Amino acid sequence: MAVAAAVLTVSALPGGTASASGPSGHGRNVGALPEIKATARPGAAAVDLSPAQRRQFLGRAAKAAADTARALRLGPKEKLVPKDVVKDADGTVHTRYERTYAGLPVIGGDLVVHQRAGGARSVTYASTAALSLPTTSAKVPAATARKSALSTAAAKGTRRAGARTAPRQVVWMTGGRPRLAWETVVTGVQQDGSPSERHVVTDAASGATLDNAEHVESAEGDSLYSGKVTIGSTLQADGSYALIDPAHGGHRTLDSTVDSNGVLFTDDDDVWGDGTAANPQTAAVDAAYGAQTTWDFYRDRFGRNGIADDGRGSYSRVHYEQQQGVPLANANWQDSCFCMSYGDGADGKHPVTSLDIAAHEMTHGVTSATAGLGDFGESPALNEAVSDMMAAAVEFYANNPNDVPDYTMAELDDLHGDGKPIRYMDLPSKAGISSVGYAPLDYWTPQARTDEPHMAAGIGDHFFYLLAEGSGQKTINGVAYDSPTYDGLPVAGIGLTDAAAVMYRALTVYMTSTTDYAAARTATLQSAADLYGAQSDAYEAVANAWAGVNVGARYVDHIAVQPLPTEPVATGQPVSRQITASSSRPGPVTYSAKGLPLGLTISRTTGLISGTPDRAGDFSSVVSIADAAGDVRRIAFTWTALASGGHYFVNPTTTVIPQFGVIESPMVVHGRPGKAPADLKVGVDIEHEFSNAMVIDLIAPDGTVVPVKAWGPWVLTPELHATYTVDASAVQATGTWKLRVTDGTPGFYDLDPGHLLRWSMTF
Structure with missing residues (x-):
């Protein structure tokens, strides 16, 4: 599935755009680097808004919504509805809006307006597509x-x-x-x-x-008690006590043993539970403790006043069963009831009430109230990963000796009967095949777009561990970790506190309902730039942690380079290959190269490699990028130039085929006087989920269209490698030919772009 990535129209990011490629030797264990000390920039942190102040900001935004929509050049049928607001210490206000069209809610149309102090405005969009419909009358009842x-x-x-x-x-609008x-x-x-x-x-x-x-957001778990703790309760008029926590928004803890809706826990002496699963109150203690600790974490670290930042407490249901007596084996968060529900494990004897599970579920509520990470593409996986990240951060914040902080989920859980955690953040694949038949992903691959969210969350979990602690072997609180990276290069961590700060700001200020991993990289880089500066080591550490899980480019000597487009070139065929690099230091970068295929040159200012190769062979090439500070990064590779001419002509340049799009790839034919043959051979190599849905035509130098391949048949065909024979005897052979590929997949499918890998003609 293709995901509409959040587009930042804020100031240009030195990190460039995110990509998902890396060297083939990925996954190697690498050494540990010293932790980076991130120095916070003044003015970037969010200030604590009281409920009244928050309502005031949202009220102003609602009154100005029509003017804001006009300023953003939204259509006349579009309206903005304020959802959330964040104010920075420097006066910048970030207002999150939902959108409607002709009065209808727009799913995937949310946006965030960043109003800087002094008047500068920028916007983060869930989708930048034009919002227009031919009709709002449904054909389907x-x-x-x-x-x-x-x-x-x-x-x-x-x-x-x-x-x-x-x-x-x-x-x-998602997609x-x-x-x-x-x-x-x-x-x-x-x-x-x-x-x-x-x-x-x-x-x-x-x-x-x-x-x-x-x-209903769920996480697996088992009973993991936190020892003797202090929890909030309220004295009732009859002299009994109820598990209502007045210091945390009136959070209530309910017993679902009799009624699935829950009955408030009460007690005569205000002493709750006995540390055993046999006592129903014990699970209630863990749930109440988890709720208050997570609330305190968000308040103390980020100034957040509860899950929705409005001072309102949620409630927790323990020993949860459906009304028909179906037991809940794990735990979940529900937006509709603004509550957590905790079951008693697969065997009905192990309450799923550990601190990290409580923090995980409450963070789903925070995500829903802010970015609203949706149900499409990689967003659900990112949603799960953010909950895992903050669950780890809450454990370290609590530092409870009965639940030693670590980078695993439900580490004392025995849900699978093996005594192991259900998720490992340093190397997610250590968890093995899950009960749903998937293994967690350590690194980004296209599989992440369609994988089960808890499994694809491994990418985000791994990124967060690398950002917090760095790569390589280390022991933390008695637990041994050994985290590899996709590209085999080491990553330096910035510490858990700063890693959580980067993620929280990205979640609450820059992410939207359609954010995928590439867009999360962009959001966290902007967050790091806000908090620590775009020239900081912390900024580069964020980029390098993402590169460690195969999302985006890595900084080496302060310079990041997108993967080089170094597939073969061909003699006699014009070449246009873009090298894209950036520096975390001020000023532009410049480009130079040695050993390029003969006939090619590189632009010093733009990095565009162009020309026409005039000799076949393998060329030992080196591209160098220098920044204004004097840093230089050199990348060496072998570049092959294929022979193209005589009877055989080839264009080996990869071209992206956008969904529902049309591309034309040129090829110059020379030295072939007269007409083309009646049995011209056209070789085509395409990768696409439905390669058979591609319609292929050959366009002769005089514009004549020669059909090569018709649409279909409609079956899954991830690759197409075929040679077609066409009659081109009516046109001249010499000149520029084009292969036209039209994506013919049906409109109701949202697929990844395909690629024309190469094509050839044999006369």
Whole structure:
């Protein structure tokens, strides 16, 4: 699935754009580097807004929403609805908006306006696509969408599925192309006993399912008690005590043993639990302790006043079962009730109430109240990863001797019967194959877009560990870690406190509902630039931690270089290859090269390699990039120039095929007088999830179109390597030919771009 990455229109980032490539020898163990000491910049941290101040800011934003929409050049049918606000110490205000179109909610249309002190404004968009629909009248009736949604939910394992309310009409903008749609919320029970709130989005024109996502955020766990702790309670009028925490927004802890909705825990002597699972109050103690500790962490570190930053407490249900007696094996967060639910484990005897699980679930609530990371592409995985990151940060903040802080999830859990944690942040794949049949990902691959979110969260978990602690072997609180990197190069950490600060600011200020890992890199770099400066070691450490998990370019000698486009070139064929680099130091970078294929040169100022190779062979090439501070980075590689001419002509340059797009790749034919043959051989190499859906034509030098391949058949064909024979005898052979590739995948699919790898003609 293609994800519309958040686009930052803020000041240019020295780190450049994110990519997802790296050397083939990835995953090597690397040595540890000394920790980087990050020095915070004054004015960048968020200030603590009281509930009244927050309401005042949001009220002003609501009154000015129409003017803001006009200033952003939104369409006449678009409106902005303020959702959240963050104010920095330097006066900058970041206001998060949801969007509507003709009165309809826009899913994937959220944005953040960054109003700098002094008047400068910039915007982070979930999607930059133009928002326009030919009609808001649905061809597919609501009843049809509801029936389809119920069927889809049942197929995904939702038991006792039913629509909580009638489908609502929305604009689906996730994926970059707005469509009129129906959103149906299907409720029921998941396979593990968790409540189910599955949001199914149905195309209102075609009836196709556009999205199908579970909104009850869950994490696996087991009983892990925190020893003797102090928790908040309230004296009742009858002299008893209730587990209502007045110091943390009135958080309540409920017993779901009798009623799944929960009954408030009460006690006569205000002494709760006995440290054993047999006592129902023990799990309540852990849940209440987890809620208050997580609240305190967000308050003390970031000035956040509760999950939604409005002073409102959530509630926790322990020993949770569905009304029909289906036990909950793990734990979850639900936006609809603003609450956490904790089950008693797979065997019904191990309450899932550990501190890191509580922090994980409450962070889902924070994410929902801020970035709103959605259900599309990599966003759900990033959502899970952020919860793991903050769960680790809460453990280290609490520093409870009964739950020694570490970089694992539910480390004393025995859910799988092996006594091991369920997730490892230093090397996620150590967890092995999960109960859902997947293994956690250590590094970014295209699989992350479609993998189960808890497994794809391994990428973010690994990034955070590298950012906090760095690569290589080390022992922390008695636990041994050994974290490798994708490119085999070491990464220096900046410490857990600063790593959490970077992530929190990125989450609350720059991420949106469609943020994927590449966009998360951009958001965290901007966050690091705000907090520590764009020329700081901490800024480079963020980029290098992402490079360590195969997201984006790494800084070496303060210079980052995007992967070089060094696939073979061909003699007689014009070349245009862009080298893209940046420096964390002020000023421009300059480019030079030695040993390029003969006939090619590089622009000193732009890094564009151009020309026409005139000799075949392997060339030992070196590209050098220098910044204004005098730093130089050199990259050596072998560049092959293929022979192209005579009877065989080839263009080996890779060209991206955008979804629903059309590309034309040129090839110069020379030394072939007269007409082209009636049996011209056209060789094509394409990679695409549905290569068979590509329509291929040959365009002769005089503009004549010669069909090469028609559409279909419609089956999964990830690669196409074929030679076609066409009759080109009506046109002259000499001149510039073009291969035209048209993406013919149906409009209701959201797929990754394909690639024309190379093509050839044999006369």
